[in-house]
Amino acid sequence: MTSIEYISKSKEHKQLLMHPLIASFLSLKWNRLVLFFYINFLLCTLFAVTTVTYILVYYNHQGSSTLKDLLRVAMFILTIYIAAREMFQFTFSPCTYLKGLENYLECTLVVLVMLILFDVCPISYRRTFGSLSILFIAIEIFLLAGSLPFWSFSTHYVMLRTVTYSFLKSLSLYAIILLAFALSFFTLLHEPTEEETDGSKSGDDNGDEDDGDFNKFSNLGLSIMKTLVMSTGEFDVASIDFKANAFSYVVFMMFLFLVTIILLNLLNGLAVSDTQAIKSEAELTNFIRRAQVLARYECVLATSYSTVFKILPFCHEFDTFDETKPIYNIRIKPNDNNQILIPDTNNTNDEVNQTDDNLRPLLCFHRLCCNRCTHMDSKIVKLAFQCLEKTAREQHEENEKEKHNERLTRMEETLETIVDKLNDILNK
Structure with missing residues (x-):
């Protein structure tokens, strides 16, 4: 792997x-x-x-x-x-x-x-x-x-990972704008909190005052948090005191235009484009994810290969892919439900192993519940047919080109012969 x-x-x-x-x-x-x-x-x-x-x-x-x-x-x-x-x-x-x-x-x-x-x-x-x-x-x-081979789980996993990476990469640049607006709101709308003098206030009053501190940009940390929340479209404008500074209206409109409208739609567009690109390669994404998972599992299991198969007797059929017993080819029967056949390991004659009489079905522990291992995936068989058709088509085109080239060569030789004869007649 x-x-x-x-x-x-x-x-x-x-x-x-x-x-x-x-x-x-x-x-x-x-x-x-x-x-x-x-x-x-x-x-x-x-x-x-x-x-x-x-x-x-x-x-x-x-x-x-x-x-x-x-x-x-x-x-x-x-x-x-x-x-x-x-x-x-x-x-x-x-x-x-x-x-x-x-x-x-x-x-x-x-x-x-x-x-x-x-x-x-x-x-x-x-x-x-x-x-x-x-x-x-x-x-x-x-x-x-995300590694399961059904319901396109691997595709959805890759989509989430790719979109998350794109968002973080984009925000590494756009964070400069968000931080600038957070500092601007803190400078314009900052109202320092007053310490509680009346200890008899209820818990609801304390909760309301906490919400007021959050909406009044009372400290730098809350200002950054409030700006991030506002960037998602949750403004709660009624709780923001714009009357404290008239220029805050201008800053807020700039924030509304640059961040909420342009930046948010830009990030959504990036997510959509990444998602469409991954969906168009869903089958390839599945193979990539499967290859990575198999490589990780094989890296660990290969070191204890012989021990594992001695402990698990129902996996004795794994021996067919052991390096000590190489199998150079397998047979797939497309007209027989894509059945997989392998040469009989008891016979070492390669020429004899090519005949169907010396082939046997591929077996593994799946035979206890289904015939999953003994049949190739229909999608892979379809890909194989497409490759064979492409190869045959390319070979046919190459043969046609060779025939055309031969005909052109013969025509050129004939024309040269005619020209030579005409020249001889004219010279006489």
Whole structure:
């Protein structure tokens, strides 16, 4: 998968993933490793459910002690699994592990969950750690779900990642304008807050005064926050005291025109263009995402290749792609539901293996529930037919060109012969 992973990351070569040879290899590889992916996805989902449930029950003081104990035990076991998985990945491929931002998120999540589980975090930070854990868990499940091979999950994942990157890259420049308006509003509309002198004010009054501080740009931090909220179209103009400075009307109209109308529509246009570009390459995006996921899984599993297959007896058919037993070709039967046939490994005669009598269906653990591995994806078969048709068409065009060139050559030779004879007649 190393070379294919490189192709998937190259803008010039990523189109090669659509070639039936690479696409069929990715399909077979995915069917071989999908068991590990689904087991990991299931355990991570259970980890997310138990952890979020425990945080909600623990911090809201709900549920019985028995439920809390069961959640704590399940949460501890699943956390050990996540930690062991991360240690396993780091042990076998430390350089690759340190390059992935997702790995740092998972390590941080393990630390936060451990602090919550053993209740060693400070009281003032418990709810903060619980909130961060829920957010990190959601990101982890989203990243895993973005690798699922159905419902275009991978396409939606790439769309969100691409649009987010475009927004952040654009805002790195446009933030100068937003900061300038925030400072302008702070300078024009700033009203310093007065300390409370009457201690008998109700909580509602305090809440109203907090809202007033937010709308009156009482400090620099609130001014920046208020400007960001206003940039989304939420102005709450009635609560802003423009009478404090008449020039504030001009600044607000400039903000309304430059930021709310132009900048916001510009960012939306960038998002739409990125989304359309990704949708137009949805199939390629799926292959790219699959190649990256397979490369990550293979990097870890390849180091314990022989051990895994000894432990899992139902995966003995994985031996067909072992380097000690090379298979140089597979057969696909388009008229037989795209069935995949491979040479019988008991016969070493390559010439004999080319006949259908010495071929057998490709098998794996999917045969327990379906025939997924024994049939090639119809989309890949369609791509193969398109390549064959293109090759045949190009070969036909090349043959036609050669025939035309031969005819032109013969015509030139004939014309030269006629000219020579005419010259001889004229000379006589």
